Amino acid sequence: MPTAGDQVPGGPSDIGRRLAALEREVRELRAARRLENAAIGAGGLRIDSGGRFAMDTPAGARMVDIGPIANPVFDHGDGSQQQAIWLRRDDGSLFFACYAYPPAGNGETQAWAYYDRSGNAVLAEDTASGAGLARPWLPLNAPVSSDASTWPRGTSGAFATIASCWNTKWQPRLRVYGVTAAVGTATGEVRLTVDGTPWGPTVTAGGVIDFTSTVDAATGGLFQLEVQARRLTGTGSIACQITLVHGYQT
Numbered sequence: 168m169p170t171a172g173d174q175v176p177g178g179p180s181d182i183g184r185r186l187a188a189l190e191r192e193v194r195e196l197r198a199a200r201r202l203e204n205a206a207i208g209a210g211g212l213r214i215d216s217g218g219r220f221a222m223d224t225p226a227g228a229r230m231v232d233i234g235p236i237a238n239p240v241f242d243h244g245d246g247s248q249q250q251a252i253w254l255r256r257d258d259g260s261l262f263f264a265c266y267a268y269p270p271a272g273n274g275e276t277q278a279w280a281y282y283d284r285s286g287n288a289v290l291a292e293d294t295a296s297g298a299g300l301a302r303p304w305l306p307l308n309a310p311v312s313s314d315a316s317t318w319p320r321g322t323s324g325a326f327a328t329i330a331s332c333w334n335t336k337w338q339p340r341l342r343v344y345g346v347t348a349a350v351g352t353a354t355g356e357v358r359l360t361v362d363g364t365p366w367g368p369t370v371t372a373g374g375v376i377d378f379t380s381t382v383d384a385a386t387g388g389l390f391q392l393e394v395q396a397r398r399l400t401g402t403g404s405i406a407c408q409i410t411l412v413h414g415y416q417t
Contacts, residue, residue, distance in 0.1 A: 233252050349406075357369070
């Protein structure tokens with residue numbers, strides 16, 4: 168005698184197979200603890216609604232942490248959680264962060280900073296002004312004498328070094344600015360050298376040195392900058408005062 172199940176397309180045996188397959192898939196989903204391997208297409212990955220992205224090492228050290236800060240001290244003024252970024256080394260020590268710390272006095276202004284292994288901020292932006300760096304404190308050029316009679320000088324008829332310094336190369340190019348003078352009845356020229364090789368144009372004494380170019384040294388390596396002068400005529404001296412030296416981008 169026909170049953171109600173016989174009226175279903177495929178019959179009762181087909182329904183049983185489908186239910187068994189569904190139960191098996193549910194068991195597999197419940198047993199799965201993590202996504203072991205996946206590919207994300209052109210649509211990309213999007214985490215919203217207060218979600219969090221985290222990555223741990225096999226040893227359990229947190230390396231990437233992006234999302235809300237679960238601490239009311241960091242909450243926004245409206246009570247919502249602040250979203251932040253922390254990046255760590257595989258030993259768990261922090262090397263980059265972007266967040267705001269209201270108790271510090273900067274309100275909800277987020278700032279980014281890089282840290283050394285001791286936890287010191289070695290590179291950070293200035294949140295107070297909104298422009299430039301807060302760390303590191305970069306050296307500036309000190310005032311120098313404007314009296315040409317006190318400048319480094321030379322009387323040699325051939326180019327000879329009258330001033331020298333050593334620097335470490337961090338940018339690909341270097342800019343040097345300075346003033347020159349012919350003291351007394353002398354006439355002459357001034358030039359720059361890097362590691363003993365002429366660098367830039369030769370300037371007639373009385374003119375200005377303002378030259379920017381690449382430096383043939385390894386990044387992080389030392390190079391020597393020298394000022395050389397020569398007297399062509401007269402009995403006085405040829406002088407030069409460098410007032411600006413700094414690295415320059417490409």
